[in-house]
Amino acid sequence: MVTLAEVAQHAGVSASTVSYVLSGKRSISAGTRQRVEESIQVLGYHPNAGARALASSRSNIIALMIPLRTDMYVPVMMEIAIAVTTSARSHGYDVLLLTGEEGPDAVRRITGSGLADAMILMDVELDDERLPLLRDTEQPSVLIGLPADTSGLTCVDLDFGATGALCAEHLAMLGHRDIAVIGEAPAVYERHTGFAERTLDGLRSRSRELGLRVLHRPCEGGFDAMSLTLARVFDERPGTTGFVVQNESAVEPLLALLRRQGRAVPEDVSVIAICPDQVAVQASVRLTSVAIPAQEMGRNAVERLIAKLEGRGKDEVVLIAPELTVRASTGPAPATS
Amino acid sequence: MVTLAEVAQHAGVSASTVSYVLSGKRSISAGTRQRVEESIQVLGYHPNAGARALASSRSNIIALMIPLRTDMYVPVMMEIAIAVTTSARSHGYDVLLLTGEEGPDAVRRITGSGLADAMILMDVELDDERLPLLRDTEQPSVLIGLPADTSGLTCVDLDFGATGALCAEHLAMLGHRDIAVIGEAPAVYERHTGFAERTLDGLRSRSRELGLRVLHRPCEGGFDAMSLTLARVFDERPGTTGFVVQNESAVEPLLALLRRQGRAVPEDVSVIAICPDQVAVQASVRLTSVAIPAQEMGRNAVERLIAKLEGRGKDEVVLIAPELTVRASTGPAPATS
DNA sequence: CGACGGAGTCGAAGCGCTTCGACAACCTAT
DNA sequence: ATAGGTTGTCGAAGCGCTTCGACTCCGTCG
Structure with missing residues (x-):
């Protein structure tokens, strides 16, 4: 293990000089700097993290x-x-x-x-x-x-509040009246993770202004859970034509289920996902989405x-x-x- | 910031004693140990990571x-x-x-x-x-x-070699003769990532023994890529009835495409995925799979x-x-x- | 021309911890 | 009673680095 002192000796300067070359906290003549840097190269010196942390009280x-x-x-x-x-x-x-x-x-x-x-x-x-x-x-x-x-x-x-609002606006503009929000797993709400609630709040209050009816259903990911959730949505609001999906592991199941039920996307039903762009373009339908950056x-x-x-x-x-x-x-x- | 020395002083012992209490590298009397531990509690002491690393040359x-x-x-x-x-x-x-x-x-x-x-x-x-x-x-x-x-x-x-073999065996046992492997993205092979090649080798050599015909196609994830890949598979081997999917972002697209083509899973076509169990049970069909643990x-x-x-x-x-x-x-x- | 300031370098004092050797106190076994 | 071992504790010497003050040159300004 190569130490600062060895570099200093090799370069014919003091340890502190080497340290200043490294940190740039004091001016160093061009010649000295170069000699030191060469020695560092030659010896393959790497500052010891522990020593550095101890002396500077910063661990980086x-x-x-x-x-x-x-x-x-x-x-x-x-x-x-x-x-x-x-x-x-x-x-x-x-x-x-x-x-x-x-x-x-x-x-x-x-x-x-x-x-x-x-x-x-x-x-x-x-x-x-x-x-x-x-x-x-x-x-x-x-x-x-x-x-x-x-x-x-x-x-x-x-800004998940704005995200929710944006979804509402888009669906309202397209003439939808009954929309369903497929939310995160129930546990996410129980834990009071902010983003899920804020999305919902934003969506609800904008929907109120726009005259949209909103049905929110938390949903574990996966096919089976989505299947149950979807059945209950259409049961309660048969006229639902818009979906906002926040739980990404529910997206593909939802699309598959709608397809199976003979509901065409986007002719019969519109779907907005809140997910990274990559997911949106890779899905089985190119998804209208709000990106999570x-x-x-x-x-x-x-x-x-x-x-x-x-x-x-x-x-x-x-x-x-x-x-x-x-x-x-x-x-x-x-x-x- | 509380130091070892302060703990030592508070407990009325030397610094080294505190250190030994912490590390357990020398025996300490019950009384001393307890006093030290109390002081640590009271003062809220946390050993400084840098100092520890420097002195012991282990960073943990x-x-x-x-x-x-x-x-x-x-x-x-x-x-x-x-x-x-x-x-x-x-x-x-x-x-x-x-x-x-x-x-x-x-x-x-x-x-x-x-x-x-x-x-x-x-x-x-x-x-x-x-x-x-x-x-x-x-x-x-x-x-x-x-x-x-x-x-x-x-x-x-x-053991990806054995994984590939296992997939071949399962499909062979079910009577399939023409199978297709939906592999990872081409870049994964170009990079010579071991697991992808080993899976394929294992699958191929076992297939040879069992008389299976194997068609391997790398595939970027996503719907579009899968769509192209699938078309070419059926083009080249119309009799393909078994799929082994290694690229997980191709799984759902594959299922959706098969459905759309009117090929029922598993009646017309069998699909094995190599993926974590969670993915396998959450897919739109409960997938026969080899788990990645x-x-x-x-x-x-x-x-x-x-x-x-x-x-x-x-x-x-x-x-x-x-x-x-x-x-x-x-x-x-x-x-x- | 002497005082002054900046640039460049060095020495030394720690940073907070571990660990080694030393030592005192005690407990056996002879 | 004494040699020998244990057990528990302490002091001190670093670990490799940063950083502060001090010092030496110079060039510059009044």
Whole structure:
């Protein structure tokens, strides 16, 4: 293992000089810099992370808490995680992966041990028990998601309220009157995960203004659950012609079921999905959708976090404006029979 | 920030004693131990990770390199990542997330800096450029996946060769004669990712023994790609009655297309998927499948790694035996027309 | 022309922890 | 009673790095 001291000796300078070459915190003559950099190359030097963390009290690590559960749509999580990791790296940070499993203790452990300089939390509940800890600590943090009380916090999220409203508007504009929302699994609501409720609120209040009737049904993913849910929807509101699907693992089952029932999409029934674009274009019908901008959320969160770490950056709530892309799954409401 | 020294003072012992209480590396009297533990509680002490790493030259961190690409089925990756993280935590390790993006440099950076004590690599190519580095270093590592040359390496993977064979056997037993393999995206083969080729090899050689005719077609996920692929399959081999699908994002499109063409599953056509069980039961037909045991792979990899870190544990290749579960998507081949 | 300031470098003092050797106190076995 | 072992505790020496103050050159300005 090569140390700073060895590099210094090899380059004929003092250890501190090498350190300053590395950090750029003091000016170094061109000649010295070059000699040092050569020695680093030749010896294959890599600064020791522990020593660096100890001396500077910065680990250059960002902690990322991802949900453990499997009832949330996973690709989105994965995409965010990768976006976070990639952009963190481009700022010189590594990412430590934590699962929600440990809960608030994980927050204590990380802030206490100085393992990470900052953290990003995903899957935030409306009244998340980790929040008080975050407010108390010096350690910068960013939430991906929106709790009920955002005071003293920085949050990044898709504007799910607007997303719901957008769906309502699109369907209303096409002349639909009875619409059904296929929501996330019941557990997601019980846990009071903000995004699901906010979507619904946004959709409902805009629907009221537009004179749409809304039926909301939570739904576990999969074919069987969707089948039951769909039956009950048409049972209760036979005239339903518009669907908004939030649970992505219900999308394909829904399409298959509608097909099987002889209801054509989009001639008889329109479907809007809230999902990443990739999913929308890969489905068995090219789906009109509101995109979940996973990449952007991850990148944005990292950028806020870095800003905070560097002293710029304030507490703020960033709501990304939703965009609805019209594809082949929505069309004018059929003439009333 | 509370330090060891403060705990020591509060408990009326020396710093080294506190350290020994924490590590258990020397015997401590019951009384002292208790006083120290109380002080730790009262003061809310958390050992500083950097200092600990520096002094002990162990960071208690495992690095996990996941693929960046999006052409691989993501839920499996996510599941493995979560399994790795969870079991690492239960052994007292944290997980550092790296994307394949950095390539071999990431390996150098991690081993050089002592940021992690060991690493787990996913998405291993047959002739992966990271392997020489791993063989050269002292740092323990485990691959999830199987390269061409496993000498000096520890690998954990599903036995994809046997998986392919198993699929062939099942279809042969049901009387099918012409089968098609819907493979991963072409890029996966070009990259020489081991699992895809091994599945195919296993399937082909067993098919030869059993007298099955095999048509293999790589396929990007999604409806459009699958539609093209399927057309070409039936064009070339109109008598195809059995499908083995490796690319999970092709499963639903395939089912939808078959339905649309009026081919009933499993009466006219049988479909086997290679995918996590959850996917198989949630599909629009309950799929006969060979499970990808993501959890087990993750857990297993961590256990081997810990064993190596503790000095037990040798280089070995662990191939998990595949299990085929018969569900509703396979049945006897239709009588030849 | 002397005082001054900036650029470039060095030495030394830690950062908070682990770990080694030393030592005191006690408990056996002779 | 004494040698020998255990057991429990302490002090001190680092681990490899950052960073502060100090120092030496220079070039510059009044």
